[in-house]
Every structure is written in structure tokens, then in C-alpha cells.
Amino acid sequence: MQPQIRKSSPAERPGTGALATVPPLSTREFDLIRELVQRRAGIHLSDQKRELVQARLGKLLREAGLASFQDYYRRVIHDRSGAELTRLLDAISTNQTAFWREPAHFEFLLRELLPAWRREGRTREGLRLWSAGCSSGEEPYTLAMVLWEALPEAEARRCTVLASDLNTQVLAAAKRGIYAASRLTPLPPEWRRRHFLKGVGRWEGYVQVKPRLRELVHFFRHNLTEPPSFTGTVQVIFCRNVMIYFERETQAEVIRTFYECLTPGGYLFIGHSESLCNLSHRFAYIRPTIYRK
Numbered sequence: 611m612q613p614q615i616r617k618s619s620p621a622e623r624p625g626t627g628a629l630a631t632v633p634p635l636s637t638r639e640f641d642l643i644r645e646l647v648q649r650r651a652g653i654h655l656s657d658q659k660r661e662l663v664q665a666r667l668g669k670l671l672r673e674a675g676l677a678s679f680q681d682y683y684r685r686v687i688h689d690r691s692g693a694e695l696t697r698l699l700d701a702i703s704t705n706q707t708a709f710w711r712e713p714a715h716f717e718f719l720l721r722e723l724l725p726a727w728r729r730e731g732r733t734r735e736g737l738r739l740w741s742a743g744c745s746s747g748e749e750p751y752t753l754a755m756v757l758w759e760a761l762p763e764a765e766a767r768r769c770t771v772l773a774s775d776l777n778t779q780v781l782a783a784a785k786r787g788i789y790a791a792s793r794l795t796p797l798p799p800e801w802r803r804r805h806f807l808k809g810v811g812r813w814e815g816y817v818q819v820k821p822r823l824r825e826l827v828h829f830f831r832h833n834l835t836e837p838p839s840f841t842g843t844v845q846v847i848f849c850r851n852v853m854i855y856f857e858r859e860t861q862a863e864v865i866r867t868f869y870e871c872l873t874p875g876g877y878l879f880i881g882h883s884e885s886l887c888n889l890s891h892r893f894a895y896i897r898p899t900i901y902r903k
């Protein structure tokens with residue numbers, strides 16, 4: 611049976627049989643961990659996240675047979691391979707996402723931007739889009755579907771959706787492109803039929819994104835607090851519901867990087883609960899959460 615995660619008394623320590631629960635997370639230990647997460651991933655952990663950190667990292671600590679969060683912290687910072695830090699960041703990040711999430715952005719691309727660029731001949735050589743903080747792939751695959759629907763097939767096939775995230779586990783799932791069929795509900799019904807293969811046998815109830823769309827999407831690990839790992843520019847950046855976890859200084863830095871990565875006339879889309887209002891930047895405001903270089 612899985613040990614229960616609950617606040618333990620100091621007497622309860624790993625390795626004591628039924629009492630093998632998570633040790634308490636002291637204020638000092640929490641501060642050490644949040645400083646590390648802030649420095650390495652830009653993610654700000656407020657005081658309210660303390661229980662979440664205790665629960666999520668407690669699992670890793672138990673697996674490693676460690677007695678305290680201080681021991682766990684030491685293990686992470688002394689691991690030269692970086693694998694422990696990767697596991698920590700995987701455990702901390704919030705990966706909630708969906709197909710066709712915040713549809714106004716996809717409608718804008720489908721009905722306004724891509725038709726306009728097509729008329730101007732800007733799509734003939736294909737486009738490069740970047741889903742920055744792509745989680746398990748629903749956002750970049752929705753972008754690939756939009757390209758497929760808005761452009762002639764030959765042009766769509768020349769497009770690329772760069773899809774990056776910090777979290778290695780969601781990236782592995784995204785590359786497989788397999789989802790519970792129920793997750794397709796937000797998509798237009800004909801898109802569900804056109805762009806997915808239905809699972810059979812032990813895959814009953816699951817779908818997989820068709821290979822022709824998967825070929826457009828290139829997943830890679832990238833930390834947004836670091837310089838981009840790809841060369842050249844992109845015409846569109848989606849970075850939605852990611853910067854919400856960053857402090858203002860980190861947000862400003864990331865926005866500057868996005869500006870450099872976009873071609874002139876390129877577009878930046880951010881999440882509906884996010885804004886560039888309090889940041890200094892060079893983007894033109896188009897409408898809420900949509901900006902142009």
C-alpha cells in the first residue's frame with residue numbers, strides 16, 4: 611500500500627515501517643528549495659506552495675531513502691549530472707493544458723492572420739511557430755491542426771511547430787501524441803475525425819495524432835530562462851499560462867528574448883490571465899493577450 615502523505619511528527623522517519631511518511635519541511639528547507647527553483651527555472655514558489663512542495667518532493671525524498679529535506683537538497687545540488695535537478699523541476703511544475711484551450715487565439719490565427727498572410731504570399735515557404743511551455747502537446751498539436759486547416763496542404767507541410775518545455779515527463783508524453791479520447795471534446799467534431807487515429811484493442815478509448823501532423827511538431831527541452839537553443843526566427847510565439855509562474859524580472863527577460871526571436875510583423879500570444887501591462891517592452895498591442903513585433 612502507498613504510504614499516506616500527511617504532516618508527520620518528528621518521530622516519524624523514513625525507514626520506520628508503517629511510519630515511513632514524509633518528514634516535515636522546515637521554513638529554512640523550503641527557502642533553500644524555492645531559491646533553487648527560482649534560480650534554475652524562474653518559477654516563483656509563494657508561501658502557499660509549501661504543502662505542495664512537501665508532498666511532491668516528499669515522494670522523491672522517500673524513494674531515495676533520505677531522512678530530511680535538507681539531505682534531499684544537498685543531493686540535488688551535488689549531483690553533477692543534473693538528473694536530480696531535472697526530477698525536482700519535473701515534480702514542481704504545473705502542467706495543466708487542453709486541446710483548443712483559450713480558443714480566441716486559434717480562431718484569430720485561422721480566420722484572420724493566416725488568411726491575411728496567405729494573401730500576401732507569406733505562407734508559401736511555410737511558417738515557423740513556437741509553443742513555448744507546450745506541456746503534454748495539446749497546444750502545439752492544436753497549432754498544427756490550425757495550419758493544416760488554414761493552408762493548402764503543400765504549404766502546411768512546409769510549416770514547423772517548435773514545441774518546448776522544461777518538464778521532461780510531459781515532453782515524453784507529448785512526443786507519443788497519444789491521448790484519452792475524452793480530451794478531444796473541445797475540438798470541432800470534424801477535426802477529431804480528420805486528425806486522429808482511433809485506438810483499438812488495449813488502446814480502446816485512446817487516440818493518436820496522425821503522423822502527418824506529428825511530423826510538423828518538433829519537441830525539445832528548453833528552459834525559458836536560458837537563451838533559445840534553436841537558430842533563426844519564428845513568425846508566431848504561443849507562451850500561454852507559463853509566465854504566470856515567473857516573477858516580474860524573469861517575465862521581462864523572457865519577453866525580451868521573444869522579441870528577438872520573432873520576425874518583424876510576427877505575433878506573440880500570452881495566456882488570458884496574463885498581461886504585459888506592467889513590463890517595459892517593444893511590442894505593439896493588438897488586442898488583449900495578442901501582441902505584434
Ligand SMILES: C[S@@+](CC[C@H](N)C(=O)[O-])C[C@H]1O[C@@H](n2cnc3c(N)ncnc32)[C@H](O)[C@@H]1O
Binds near residue numbers: 651708743775780
Ligand atoms: C500550465 S502549463 C501551460 C501549457 C500550455 N501552454 C497551455 O496554456 O495549455 C505551463 C508549462 O510551463 C512549463 N514551464 C514552467 N517553467 C518553465 C521554464 N522555466 N521553461 C520552460 N517551460 C517551463 C511547465 O513545465 C508547464 O508544462
